[in-house]
Amino acid sequence: MRRFLHVTRGVAWRSIHNTVVNPAILVPSIVFPLFFLVAFAGGLSRIAEVPNFHYRPGYTSFQFVFVFLQSAAFGGVFTGFAVARDFDSGFARRLLLSAPHRGGIIAGYVLGALLRWAITGAVVTLAAAIAGMHVYGDGAELVALLGLGVLMNLVAALWACGLAMFLRTEQAGAVIQMPVFVLLFLAPVYVPLSLLTGWIHDVARYNPVTAVLQAARGLLAGSPTELALAFGLLAAGALIFGAFARRGLASAERAG
Amino acid sequence: MRSQIIELTNLCYSGAVTEQPAIEVDGLTREFRRGPRAVDAIDLRVSPGEIYGFLGPNGAGKSTTVLMLTTLLPPTSGRATVGGYDIGRQGAQVRASIGAALQEAALDAILTGREHLVLQATLQGLPAAERRRRADQLLARVGLTEAADRRVGGYSGGMKRRLDLALALVHRPRILFLDEPTTGLDPQSRAALWEEVRHLAHDEGITVFLTTQYLEEADVLADRIGIIDHGRIVAEGTPAQLKAEISSPSVEIMPAEEQRSDRLAELLSSFGEPLRDGRGRVTVKLPRGEAQLAEVVRLLDRASLRVQTLQLHQPSLDDVFLAKTGRKLEGALDADSAPGPAGEPPARRRGRRRGR
Numbered sequence: 001m002r003r004f005l006h007v008t009r010g011v012a013w014r015s016i017h018n019t020v021v022n023p024a025i026l027v028p029s030i031v032f033p034l035f036f037l038v039a040f041a042g043g044l045s046r047i048a049e050v051p052n053f054h055y056r057p058g059y060t061s062f063q064f065v066f067v068f069l070q071s072a073a074f075g076g077v078f079t080g081f082a083v084a085r086d087f088d089s090g091f092a093r094r095l096l097l098s099a100p101h102r103g104g105i106i107a108g109y110v111l112g113a114l115l116r117w118a119i120t121g122a123v124v125t126l127a128a129a130i131a132g133m134h135v136y137g138d139g140a141e142l143v144a145l146l147g148l149g150v151l152m153n154l155v156a157a158l159w160a161c162g163l164a165m166f167l168r169t170e171q172a173g174a175v176i177q178m179p180v181f182v183l184l185f186l187a188p189v190y191v192p193l194s195l196l197t198g199w200i201h202d203v204a205r206y207n208p209v210t211a212v213l214q215a216a217r218g219l220l221a222g223s224p225t226e227l228a229l230a231f232g233l234l235a236a237g238a239l240i241f242g243a244f245a246r247r248g249l250a251s252a253e254r255a256g
Numbered sequence: 257m258r259s260q261i262i263e264l265t266n267l268c269y270s271g272a273v274t275e276q277p278a279i280e281v282d283g284l285t286r287e288f289r290r291g292p293r294a295v296d297a298i299d300l301r302v303s304p305g306e307i308y309g310f311l312g313p314n315g316a317g318k319s320t321t322v323l324m325l326t327t328l329l330p331p332t333s334g335r336a337t338v339g340g341y342d343i344g345r346q347g348a349q350v351r352a353s354i355g356a357a358l359q360e361a362a363l364d365a366i367l368t369g370r371e372h373l374v375l376q377a378t379l380q381g382l383p384a385a386e387r388r389r390r391a392d393q394l395l396a397r398v399g400l401t402e403a404a405d406r407r408v409g410g411y412s413g414g415m416k417r418r419l420d421l422a423l424a425l426v427h428r429p430r431i432l433f434l435d436e437p438t439t440g441l442d443p444q445s446r447a448a449l450w451e452e453v454r455h456l457a458h459d460e461g462i463t464v465f466l467t468t469q470y471l472e473e474a475d476v477l478a479d480r481i482g483i484i485d486h487g488r489i490v491a492e493g494t495p496a497q498l499k500a501e502i503s504s505p506s507v508e509i510m511p512a513e514e515q516r517s518d519r520l521a522e523l524l525s526s527f528g529e530p531l532r533d534g535r536g537r538v539t540v541k542l543p544r545g546e547a548q549l550a551e552v553v554r555l556l557d558r559a560s561l562r563v564q565t566l567q568l569h570q571p572s573l574d575d576v577f578l579a580k581t582g583r584k585l586e587g588a589l590d591a592d593s594a595p596g597p598a599g600e601p602p603a604r605r606r607g608r609r610r611g612r
Contacts, residue, residue, distance in 0.1 A: 013378065099351070100349075100352045100379075100381070256328050256329030
């Protein structure tokens with residue numbers, strides 16, 4: 001266990017270090033969600049006046065929750081890019097060689113993703129607060145909201161790590177990103193589910209991200225809904241993609 | 257013949273008889289899909305504190321062997337222990353007891369030299385207080401103290417190699433794998449690295465498994481050499497044993513007066529059949545080795561035959577390679593046989609191209 005923790009710590013430290021000292025990594029990871037927040041919450045703010053839009057904290061808060069979860073998911077996805085880059089450059093082989101306990105490599109990348117998202121999440125929250133976001137949830141509800149973000153980041157990071165380890169090339173970027181992007185934007189991003197119609201409503205209804213998004217919006221509004229379903233889905237995702245990441249690592253070990 | 261060499265080696269290295277080998281390999285094989293066997297049922301033993309040179313051309317299977325022994329690539333069949341641990345079942349223990357500098361010094365361009373060492377120390381579980389101290393020690397040892405806080409993206413090839421060696425030594429491994437450590441280095445850096453490898457093995461007792469395609473490197477550095485070609489070990493022994501096995505040294509003499517060349521040949525005929533060139537130079541093999549050189553000198557002195565030049569020629573490892581494989585090692589170093597990723601054999605890449 002100690003060996004596992006040493007490896008986790010080393011890999012996570014490098015991930016954070018490289019993010020902080022390299023503006024090319026840090027700036028896009030912050031600007032991207034900020035752009036979404038400003039563009040959606042600002043440009044589409046009159047959606048709040050649409051009949052049957054009943055979200056008490058307002059449209060900025062409505063959009064904040066999506067951008068918060070989206071930044072968590074993409075924080076995980078970007079980690080996959082870093083893993084793929086490490087395989088392309090050969091640095092992953094150094095990690096495989098140096099790590100007495102190789103499971104710690106996955107844990108380190110995942111912890112690095114979480115810590116990087118902590119920076120992005122804090123900036124997005126601050127920006128939303130400045131933009132006039134209203135919060136009706138109490139302390140416990142906000143902690144639960146944070147928990148959903150953490151789990152979202154974990155699931156995305158495990159998916160991205162696993163796929164990057166299977167494919168072991170930077171060209172895997174698009175394949176890692178696309179399913180996450182599609183799932184996120186086929187959820188009720190701009191309006192509540194009840195206002196969606198046609199095929200997009202049907203897809204959104206069964207999209208697991210919808211349950212997470214509605215639960216998170218409920219927590220911010222102080223009226224929790226579908227919490228068990230949201231946490232259950234994310235926990236199941238973490239288990240499934242945790243196993244997937246472990247298999248990805250085994251594939252990389254076999255390939256040498 | 258091969259088993260005789262191994263027995264002789266065991267006599268020379270008494271440690272191998274009484275101590276557990278640092279590296280023990282039995283029938284180790286690695287096959288790649290749609291390709292030939294990159295490593296074909298090799299057996300070898302390396303004693304603690306020994307420098308074992310693994311010599312062969314590109315694509316011979318050297319790097320694939322190192323990848324298997326360092327647990328980076330699972331073997332198709334066979335078994336091996338490194339530091340007493342099975343590479344298949346005890347990978348974590350193997351990795352904890354070895355250091356390795358692979359062919360490509362895969363470094364993170366964003367990290368500084370010192371940060372690389374601290375990261376390596378963290379991965380290996382060194383206590384926090386010791387990480388920086390160990391990094392400083394190793395930076396000084398490989399002459400990178402001044403460049404320690406520069407990003408390695410700006411390092412030269414030689415500096416990267418030295419940092420790679422330092423990284424391999426962070427956790428004080430008992431066994432060190434160096435995969436073509438001097439490829440691409442200038443002569444000065446190469447000599448410095450050789451000196452460091454000698455120091456590690458002979459002063460610190462670290463076992464060194466070194467792959468190389470350079471005859472000179474294997475000759476001057478290795479206590480024992482395994483010559484690998486097409487995935488098979490074709491010869492093994494000390495450099496002297498290998499050379500002695502295929503040929504004896506020869507002495508080439510140019511008399512001070514060219515007209516005395518006949519007399520010189522007559523005198524040297526007591527050692528064997530003398531060979532003469534058109535300029536009066538006479539060459540003869542010394543069947544009992546270089547110790548016979550003194551006899552030659554005494555004979556010339558008794559005959560009052562003055563010489564202009566006298567040269568002793570030892571057989572080279574290239575001669576050994578030629579004798580064992582039917583081709584010169586230098587000629588085998590062609591681009592077509594360069595290894596692919598993970599040391600995969602050239603045939604696989606050719607097959608892949610055809611498949612596209």
